[in-house]
Amino acid sequence: MRNVTARSLLLLVAASLLIAGCQAPTQEPEPTSEPVVQPAPEPTAPPTPPEPSVSITSGGDVRVDLTGTSGEELLNGTFYFDFDQAIVKRSGFQMLNKHASALNIDRSLKLRLEGHADERGTREYNIALGERRANAVRSYLVARGASRSQIEVISYGEEKPAVLGGGETSWSQNRRVELNYRR
Amino acid sequence: MLPAGKGRRAKARRFVMNAGVLKSGDLRQGLLNYVAALGLSIVLHFAVVAVLFYNWKHQPEIAAVDADPYYIGATTVTENPHRAREQLQLQTSEQRREQRLSQIRAERAAAAEAEALRREENERRMVAENEERRKQLAAIQSQLESSPQAEPVQRMDTPASTADIRQGLEGSDEQALMTELAERQAVTDDEKAKAYASQIKREVEQMWSRPPSARNGMEVLLQVHLVPTGEVVDVHLLSSSDNDAFDRSAIQAVRKADRFQVPADSQLFESTFRVFELLFRPEDLRL
Amino acid sequence: MKRFVLYLALLSAGQLVFAELRIEVTEGVDNAVRVAVVPFAIRGRSVPETNIRDVVDADLTLSGRFETLPIGQMLSLPSSGDDVFQRDWQLLKVEYLIMGNVSLAEDTLGDKAVVVTFELYNVFRGVVEATQTISGSREDVRDLAHHISDVVFEELTGIRGVFATQILYVTASGPVGDRRFRLNVADADGYRVQTLLESREPIMSGTWSPTGDEIAYVSFEDDGRPGIYVLDIGTRRSKRVAQFEGINGAPAFSPDGRQLAMVLSRGDNPDIYILNRETNRLRRVTRHYLTDTEPSWTPDGRYIVFTSDRGGKPQIYQVALDDLSLERLTFEGDYNARASMLPGGQSIVMVHRRNDVFHIALLDLIRGRLMVLTETELDESPSVAPNGSMLIYATQERAGGPGILAAVSIDGGVKFRLPSSEGDVREPAWSPVKRKTFVPR
Incomplete structure (x- = not known):
């Protein structure tokens, strides 16, 4: 029963993340999801040890079953940023916590953080901006227990947009950090 | 591509007509007594135009006659196909050249005719103005000459008429009048020269295309030599800007202007416009 | 006697005021300079694949500093200053001519295969402002043309040309x-x-x-x-x-x-x-x-x-x-x-x-x-x-x-x-x- 609610809550988080990604960057993440979701992962830890599992997809995403009981979940691997900002949005914390757990559970996992920027501004400055974003994600993950040696940061600046074309709808999807796993 | 020659010529002729209308309008104002002379001159001018047009129509024909034997000789001698082609090209381009030349010449001639007409009218007006001035001057002179004699008579006659009094007053102020007159003359010349000078400035500015290496504050001083028709006959570089392209652009501007409006008054021309200096110093560049 | 002095004063007034006229020109229009790049005369039997005239014409046009005359409007196609009818070009308001000849040696290979002589002619002054003879290999024709553009550009603008870059x-x-x-x-x-x-x-x-x-x-x-x-x-x-x-x-x-x-x-x-x-x-x-x-x-x-x-x-x-x-x-x-x-x-x-x-x-x-x-x-x-x-x-x-x-x-x-x-x-x-x-x- 609890698993079902947890899963539906996770779905909600994923949905809200998606929505957040598509929204105008100036908007703060909706506070409604926070209080409901936060207690969710913690109570799952104490009970007796079903084995958590981690696997990597061909696309470099990661599948995890953190409890060993709830079934595998494909973790969202893209995090979006505001214009000219390198601050991890609070709406992404929940999902990043799971990534941190995955890295913690499987120390053989290697994670490549790919930082990106939108096309505005100079290319080399955007390389720096992309790196700053990826570094921000790395700091978050390391703070949650991932090892720094597991994580590599590469910035592509504006060179590898997710979406071609101009305008805020494209730009907001290109200001991102992508998580890419390998062994 | 230029429009067809006929249209151009018609336009040019219309321009001549317009110029004539304008001028006669001007003249009617000031010179009613010159109407007869004017009429005669217009008739004369049309005659000149007619003669000139007649001549230009014939020019290309003469050229063609000149050219023909030469080309025949050239084509038979040639063996090199390239040269033959070149020659052919030359020949056709020569014909084309003649055609277009006659076109352009006709246009130019019409324009020049209009210009000549205008200039003559201008000169006539100036002559008339001078005449007027001379008459005024003469009147004043005679007045001045007569006044000293009249003075004692007036004093003897007790009730002096107002006209007499005025005459007397003017007479007594003879010296002041002289200087005033001289000054007025100087001012009109001054103003006239200034008007012509600013016209020259405008024309040169219209022609002056500065090279991209030009910078505000560069200076080049030229000496320009004109003939009384206003045509530029010589341009000397008096001081250089040390930038050859900039110097050349200034000289080129004067050369392109080709001829300037100059006063018909030969005295003013000789004193001011036969040789003058042009200082080029850009102030409006972005760099 | 008085009258004589007066006339003298009147006569000299003009001369006194304008003994030296100096007109200052402080503005210009900076229109593109009108030039004509005349088709180069071909000496020898074969014609180079690249048309030198067209490359030079395109270079000068691209620079924005020049307006070139289309071949169709040219009255004659001179290849040196001696053949120029100055007045023709003046009527067309062309200020400078770029012209010359190119010879392509049939059997010569290497750096001397193509020889180009060109002149920059000032129509208003009737003088050749610059002339050069240069040579290169058959692959260099485009480079030779850019070289000509560079020479012309520098001569007329006072700035080194960059067409060959x-x-x-x-x-x-x-x-x-x-x-x-x-x-x-x-x-x-x-x-x-x-x-x-x-x-x-x-x-x-x-x-x-x-x-x-x-x-x-x-x-x-x-x-x-x-x-x-x-x-x-x-x-x-x-x-x-x-x-x-x-x-x-x-x-x-x-x-x-x-x-x-x-x-x-x-x-x-x-x-x-x-x-x-x-x-x-x-x-x-x-x-x-x-x-x-x-x-x-x-x-x-x-x-x-x-x-x-x-x-x-x-x-x-x-x-x-x-x-x-x-x-x-x-x-x-x-x-x-x-x-x-x-x-x-x-x-x-x-x-x-x-x-x-x-x-x-x-x-x-x-x-x-x-x-x-x-x-x-x-x-x-x-x-x-x-x-x-x-x-x-x-x-x-x-x-x-x-x-x-x-x-x-x-x-x-x-x-x-x-x-x-x-x-x-x-x-x-x-x-x-x-x-x-x-x-x-």
Whole structure:
């Protein structure tokens, strides 16, 4: 029963993340999801040890079953940023916590953080901006227990947009950090 | 591509007509007594135009006659196909050249005719103005000459008429009048020269295309030599800007202007416009 | 007697006032100079594939400083000053003629196969302003033509021509997920495109060595990781000179070519480093926890100009290489980046954001005057021509459209776009030297 609610809550988080990604960057993440979701992962830890599992997809995403009981979940691997900002949005914390757990559970996992920027501004400055974003994600993950040696940061600046074309709808999807796993 | 020659010529002729209308309008104002002379001159001018047009129509024909034997000789001698082609090209381009030349010449001639007409009218007006001035001057002179004699008579006659009094007053102020007159003359010349000078400035500015290496504050001083028709006959570089392209652009501007409006008054021309200096110093560049 | 004095005064008044007339001309129209490039006469039996006249005509037109007369309007086709009917050209308002002849030796190979003689003729003065005879191989005809354009341009503008130079640039084509990146080099007029490098991973920041023999660039070809490479144009061989953790970017050769400035983050934050190419030693020249990037050398090689957001927003700074002292150069606007200094060292060109739009701007460092040069949007990567009078930059054909290259003169007077069919074109870099030079006989 609890698993079902947890899963539906996770779905909600994923949905809200998606929505957040598509929204105008100036908007703060909706506070409604926070209080409901936060207690969710913690109570799952104490009970007796079903084995958590981690696997990597061909696309470099990661599948995890953190409890060993709830079934595998494909973790969202893209995090979006505001214009000219390198601050991890609070709406992404929940999902990043799971990534941190995955890295913690499987120390053989290697994670490549790919930082990106939108096309505005100079290319080399955007390389720096992309790196700053990826570094921000790395700091978050390391703070949650991932090892720094597991994580590599590469910035592509504006060179590898997710979406071609101009305008805020494209730009907001290109200001991102992508998580890419390998062994 | 230029429009067809006929249209151009018609336009040019219309321009001549317009110029004539304008001028006669001007003249009617000031010179009613010159109407007869004017009429005669217009008739004369049309005659000149007619003669000139007649001549230009014939020019290309003469050229063609000149050219023909030469080309025949050239084509038979040639063996090199390239040269033959070149020659052919030359020949056709020569014909084309003649055609277009006659076109352009006709246009130019019409324009020049209009210009000549205008200039003559201008000169006539100036002559008339001078005449007027001379008459005024003469009147004043005679007045001045007569006044000293009249003075004692007036004093003897007790009730002096107002006209007499005025005459007397003017007479007594003879010296002041002289200087005033001289000054007025100087001012009109001054103003006239200034008007012509600013016209020259405008024309040169219209022609002056500065090279991209030009910078505000560069200076080049030229000496320009004109003939009384206003045509530029010589341009000397008096001081250089040390930038050859900039110097050349200034000289080129004067050369392109080709001829300037100059006063018909030969005295003013000789004193001011036969040789003058042009200082080029850009102030409006972005760099 | 009195009357005589009066007349004398009247007569001399005019002369007294205007003994020396000097007219000052302070404005001009700066119209393009009208020239005619006459078809070159062919001596010999065969005709070169490249039409010299057309190349010269296109060069001069592209520069924006000249208006050329179409062949159809020419009244005659002279090949030297002796054949010129001065008055004809004056009537057509042509100021200068470029004419000459080309001879192609049928059986001669090598550097003497093509011989070109040309003249620059001043129609209004009736004199030949410049004349040269040059020769080259059959492959050099285009270079010979660009040489003629250069001579004419310099003679008439007072500025070295750049028609014989080349442009290095990057293209990207294909859909997201299947992009192809190419590092290309082409003549300054867009002809003779050669692809130096092709990759599925991004290629960035191509830049020329001062001699034009080498090109430094950033490539992500090694498993997606960035590295700085130096390509020898002669051998077409690339050598990796830097691959540290994090950013390896923005290479810039020193004016003497012996050092390479670059940006490395080394797992931390980007700073400017200098690699001595002889000793292979790295020297760090900036140290700040925020971003320092886009180094470029001053012409004297004593300073490096770079972008830094240490003040909160990206601005241009300058570091002295002897004592590493810093100076901030830009204060106007909240986004100034990718600066490079003009040959004279008095001005920089850079990307400048104004009203949320990115333009290329010129900053006069002495007078402190900022001039926005471009009207297009999302302008970036300005690269100044070796003559310092033009710059090429990347922009977009329309908002959100593919990238194209455009050029603007340093005074903002001449602007033109170089449309391309190759997809997204970006990061142009103007070569510092000509592709080929010719010594006149």
